[in-house]
Amino acid sequence: MSEAIKTDVLIIGAGPCGLFAVFELGLLDMKVHLVDILDKIGGQCAELYPEKPIYDIPGIPFVTGQGLTEALLEQIKPFNPNFHLNEMVESIEKIGDPGFRVTTDAGKVFECKIVVVSAGGGSFQPKRPPVPGIEAYENTSVFYAVRKMEQFRDREILIVGGGDSALDWTLNLHPLAKRITLLHRRDDFRAAPHSVEQMRKLVADGKMDLKIGQVTALEGADGQLSGAQVKGSDNAMSTVSCDTMLPFFGLTMKLGPVANWGLQLENNLVPVETASFETNVPGIFAIGDINTYPGKLKLILSGFHEGALMAQKAHRYVYPDKRLVFQYTTSSSSLQKKLGVN
Numbered sequence: 591m592s593e594a595i596k597t598d599v600l601i602i603g604a605g606p607c608g609l610f611a612v613f614e615l616g617l618l619d620m621k622v623h624l625v626d627i628l629d630k631i632g633g634q635c636a637e638l639y640p641e642k643p644i645y646d647i648p649g650i651p652f653v654t655g656q657g658l659t660e661a662l663l664e665q666i667k668p669f670n671p672n673f674h675l676n677e678m679v680e681s682i683e684k685i686g687d688p689g690f691r692v693t694t695d696a697g698k699v700f701e702c703k704i705v706v707v708s709a710g711g712g713s714f715q716p717k718r719p720p721v722p723g724i725e726a727y728e729n730t731s732v733f734y735a736v737r738k739m740e741q742f743r744d745r746e747i748l749i750v751g752g753g754d755s756a757l758d759w760t761l762n763l764h765p766l767a768k769r770i771t772l773l774h775r776r777d778d779f780r781a782a783p784h785s786v787e788q789m790r791k792l793v794a795d796g797k798m799d800l801k802i803g804q805v806t807a808l809e810g811a812d813g814q815l816s817g818a819q820v821k822g823s824d825n826a827m828s829t830v831s832c833d834t835m836l837p838f839f840g841l842t843m844k845l846g847p848v849a850n851w852g853l854q855l856e857n858n859l860v861p862v863e864t865a866s867f868e869t870n871v872p873g874i875f876a877i878g879d880i881n882t883y884p885g886k887l888k889l890i891l892s893g894f895h896e897g898a899l900m901a902q903k904a905h906r907y908v909y910p911d912k913r914l915v916f917q918y919t920t921s922s923s924s925l926q927k928k929l930g931v932n
C-alpha cells in the first residue's frame with residue numbers, strides 16, 4: 591500500500607458540484623484533493639455535453655458544458671486543488687471522529703477529516719461491446735481505457751469505435767504500437783475532423799489500417815487474443831490479426847462502489863439533511879446529483895448551494911476551536927487575500 595496522502599477534505603467526483611465545493615472550502619481554509627474515474631475534469635458537463643449550451647447558471651445567460659468547467663477551474667485556481675484522474679474511489683474506512691482512510695482502485699490512499707461525495711449518477715463505466723465471450727479477454731487483451739501508453743508498446747492493436755476516444759488513441763498509440771487497425775461500423779466518424787484527417791493520412795501512407803465492419807467473435811486462448819472476426823458492411827467475413835483490442839463504445843453511469851461505503855441509500859441516492867448536506871455518517875457529506883432530500887432538483891445551481899452549506903459544517907470538524915465569522919467576498923479583505931485579488 592502506498593503512503594497516505596493527508597488532506598483536510600477528499601472530494602469524490604470532479605463534476606461541477608465537486609469543483610465549486612473546492613471554492614467554498616478554500617475560502618474557509620480547507621485543503622482539498624479530488625478523485626475522478628474519468629480522464630478529464632467536469633463530470634457530466636465535460637463528458638456528456640461539452641458543446642451543449644446551459645442557460646440556467648445564475649448570472650451567466652449562456653455557457654457550454656466545457657465552458658462552465660473551464661470557468662470553475664479558473665475560479666478555484668487560487669486554492670490549488672490536487673486532481674487524481676483515471677482513479678475510482680473504492681473504499682472509505684473510518685479512522686477518527688471524524689477521520690477517514692479512502693482508497694482508490696489504483697492503490698492510492700488518502701487520510702482526511704472530511705469526505706465529500708459529489709459522485710453524480712455514480713461512476714462512468716465503459717459500455718461493453720456485444721461480442722460473445724469478450725469477458726474472458728478483459729484486462730489481459732481487451733482494455734476499455736488506456737491508463738499507461740507504455741503498456742501498449744509493440745502490440746498489434748485493434749481499436750474499435752468512431753468517436754473522439756477511438757480516434758485520439760489511434761493517433762496517440764500509433765507511434766509505439768507494432769501495428770494499428772481502426773475498425774468502425776461505417777466510414778463516417780463522429781470525432782474531431784482534424785483527428786479524422788490525420789488518421790486518413792496515416793492510412794493513405796500505409797502506416798495503419800482502417801476497416802469498416804463489426805467484430806462478431808474473438809480468437810485466442812487463456813485470455814490472450816490472437817485475432818478478431820469481422821463482418822464487413824458488405825457482409826463478407828474476415829479476420830483481423832491482433833493481440834490487443836481497445837473498444838471505445840461510450841460510457842454509461844453506474845452507482846458503483848458508492849453503495850459499499852456504509853451510507854444510507856434511497857433509490858441509489860444518498861439522503862442528506864438540508865442544513866449541511868451531511869449523510870448518516872458524521873463527516874461524510876453528499877452534494878450534487880448523488881443526494882436526495884424533499885424538493886431536490888438535479889440542477890447544477892442546487893449543487894452549488896449545497897457545497898456552500900456543506901463547507902460551513904465541514905469547517906467545524908476541521909477547525910473545532912475556530913469560530914466561523916460570515917463574510918462577503920465583496921467586502922472581506924481576508925477573503926480577497928485568499929483569492930489573490932487585493
Ligand SMILES: Cc1cc2nc3c(=O)[nH]c(=O)nc-3n(C[C@H](O)[C@H](O)[C@H](O)COP(=O)(O)OP(=O)(O)OC[C@H]3O[C@@H](n4cnc5c(N)ncnc54)[C@H](O)[C@@H]3O)c2cc1C
Nearest residue numbers: 603605606607626627633634678679709710712878879890
Ligand atoms: C444532456 C444533459 C444536459 C443537462 N443540462 C443541464 C442544464 O441545462 N442545467 C443544469 O443545471 N443541469 C443540467 N444537466 C444536469 C447536470 O449536468 C448535473 O446536475 C451535474 O452534472 C451534476 O453535477 P455533479 O458534480 O453532482 O455530478 P457529475 O457531473 O455527474 O460528476 C460526478 C463525477 O463523479 C465521478 N465519480 C462517481 N463515482 C466515483 C468514484 N467512486 N470514484 C471516482 N469518481 C467517481 C464521475 O466519474 C463524475 O465525473 C444536464 C445533464 C445532461 C446529461
